Amino acid sequence: MKRFFVFLPLLAALGIGAAALWGLDPDRDPNGIPSVLIGQPVPEFDLPAVAGLETPALATADLRKNEGPVLVNVFASWCVPCRAEHVVLSRMVEEDGLILMGINYKDKPEDAADWLDELGNPYARIGSDESGRAGIEWGISGVPETFIVDANGTVVFRYVGPIYTEKAMAAVREALSKASGGPS
Numbered sequence: 721m722k723r724f725f726v727f728l729p730l731l732a733a734l735g736i737g738a739a740a741l742w743g744l745d746p747d748r749d750p751n752g753i754p755s756v757l758i759g760q761p762v763p764e765f766d767l768p769a770v771a772g773l774e775t776p777a778l779a780t781a782d783l784r785k786n787e788g789p790v791l792v793n794v795f796a797s798w799c800v801p802c803r804a805e806h807v808v809l810s811r812m813v814e815e816d817g818l819i820l821m822g823i824n825y826k827d828k829p830e831d832a833a834d835w836l837d838e839l840g841n842p843y844a845r846i847g848s849d850e851s852g853r854a855g856i857e858w859g860i861s862g863v864p865e866t867f868i869v870d871a872n873g874t875v876v877f878r879y880v881g882p883i884y885t886e887k888a889m890a891a892v893r894e895a896l897s898k899a900s901g902g903p904s
Contacts, residue, residue, distance in 0.1 A: 755857060762784065764848070790868070801882035804882050823858070825855050
């Protein structure tokens with residue numbers, strides 16, 4: 721029995737190492753983790769506007785009364801991949817007429833306002849989720865994370881990570897087309 725306790729730290733180290741290698745696997749796709757929200761109504765939330773911005777607040781009701789699909793982007797000023805993604809999302813709003821709503825996740829309002837003043841603000845509405853409670857309701861695993869909500873207020877798509885590669889943009893555009901009733 722004493723031999724078991726001698727090897728216990730080694731077994732624990734091997735287990736932690738295996739978990740770390742799995743997490744760092746470059747072939748692992750974070751979008752492979754399914755979202756329980758797909759096919760479900762938008763979660764209930766009511767977020768205040770980001771202080772220092774003219775952009776209105778965001779609540780569940782805002783996502784249930786649109787004529788077409790809406791992209792809901794969870795972002796933060798402290799998120800480096802969010803900065804890379806921001807340019808692409810801004811261009812999609814401008815060129816594709818995309819309706820973009822935002823959830824500013826666990827961010828200081830003044831930092832978010834400064835960040836959007838610097839980069840431009842493509843969001844029709846932004847809710848400030850300083851506590852992270854709305855992020856929990858949406859089931860996010862981190863930022864950035866993006867959802868597509870159809871005109872009925874149903875979550876139809878989720879993308880984990882920044883949308884800045886051609887592959888990511890193609891996946892989002894295809895999901896938007898499907899949510900609009902376009903060809904699959």
